[in-house]
Amino acid sequence: MDNNIANPPNLSIVNCQLTILKGYFPELTDEQKVQIDALFDLYSDWNSKINVISRKDIENLYLHHVLHSLGILKMLKFKKGSTVMDIGTGGGFPGIPLAILHPEVQFHLVDSIGKKIKVGQAVAEAIGLKNVTFRHCRAEEEKQLFDFVVSRAVMPLADLVKIARKNIKKEQQNALPNGLICLKGGELQHEILPFRKQAVSLSLSDHFKEEFFQTKKVVYVPL
Numbered sequence: 001m002d003n004n005i006a007n008p009p010n011l012s013i014v015n016c017q018l019t020i021l022k023g024y025f026p027e028l029t030d031e032q033k034v035q036i037d038a039l040f041d042l043y044s045d046w047n048s049k050i051n052v053i054s055r056k057d058i059e060n061l062y063l064h065h066v067l068h069s070l071g072i073l074k075m076l077k078f079k080k081g082s083t084v085m086d087i088g089t090g091g092g093f094p095g096i097p098l099a100i101l102h103p104e105v106q107f108h109l110v111d112s113i114g115k116k117i118k119v120g121q122a123v124a125e126a127i128g129l130k131n132v133t134f135r136h137c138r139a140e141e142e143k144q145l146f147d148f149v150v151s152r153a154v155m156p157l158a159d160l161v162k163i164a165r166k167n168i169k170k171e172q173q174n175a176l177p178n179g180l181i182c183l184k185g186g187e188l189q190h191e192i193l194p195f196r197k198q199a200v201s202l203s204l205s206d207h208f209k210e211e212f213f214q215t216k217k218v219v220y221v222p223l
């Protein structure tokens with residue numbers, strides 16, 4: 001039986017989380033609000049066919065997935081004209097929420113599983129996102145250059161650094177030197193140890209007060 005039918009999402013939770021998210025980003029334009037509003041129905045529908053978010057977690061889409069993705073902006077607001085690759089984007093996290101908030105930044109979303117890329121593409125098309133491209137490939141095969149690489153829940157920091165380094169442009173245009181910005185949870189000290197001299201880590205609990213963010217960090221490594 002379809003899990004979404006057996007456990008219908010609690011729409012008051014969904015709407016409450018959507019209000020919380022908009023409260024954290026009061027500068028959203030009407031177009032961005034419409035795009036964000038559309039995400040729940042789109043992801044609910046796609047997720048019932050292709051699993052990109054834990055099905056039990058779909059009602060937490062706006063907090064656990066969209067707002068979490070936007071946590072990257074607490075480390076850096078990308079400058080107009082920047083280019084960003086999302087490694088292991090799955091159904092589009094963090095790339096799609098970031099692309100909605102930064103219409104003048106170009107995002108390239110990569111995943112090694114083709115059907116997940118299809119979900120991201122369908123969602124981006126449905127909300128009219130013009131600043132995203134997708135590629136079904138392993139990130140190791142992607143040779144294009146970007147200002148930044150972002151990622152969430154894909155691989156240990158050392159592996160991400162190893163893969164992302166070849167994709168980082170030398171020319172700089174942002175407030176931070178080009179590099180990797182990733183979302184991490186839980187005990188991080190061990191992962192960060194090899195990069196302790198360059199890495200900067202920020203606690204999302206300092207920015208978002210909901211309990212989910214208590215253990216969530218944004219880690220930046222210049223490359």
Ligand SMILES: C[S@@+](CC[C@H](N)C(=O)[O-])C[C@H]1O[C@@H](n2cnc3c(N)ncnc32)[C@H](O)[C@@H]1O
Pocket residue numbers: 052087088089090091092093094110111112113116137138139140151152153154155
């Ligand atoms: C746990 S999912 C996370 C997806 C998404 N970032 C999110 O937070 O919802 C990890 C994703 O990384 C992808 N992945 C793992 N290794 C990869 C690689 N070397 N290149 C591209 N994608 C990779 C997997 O296919 C999977 O979709």
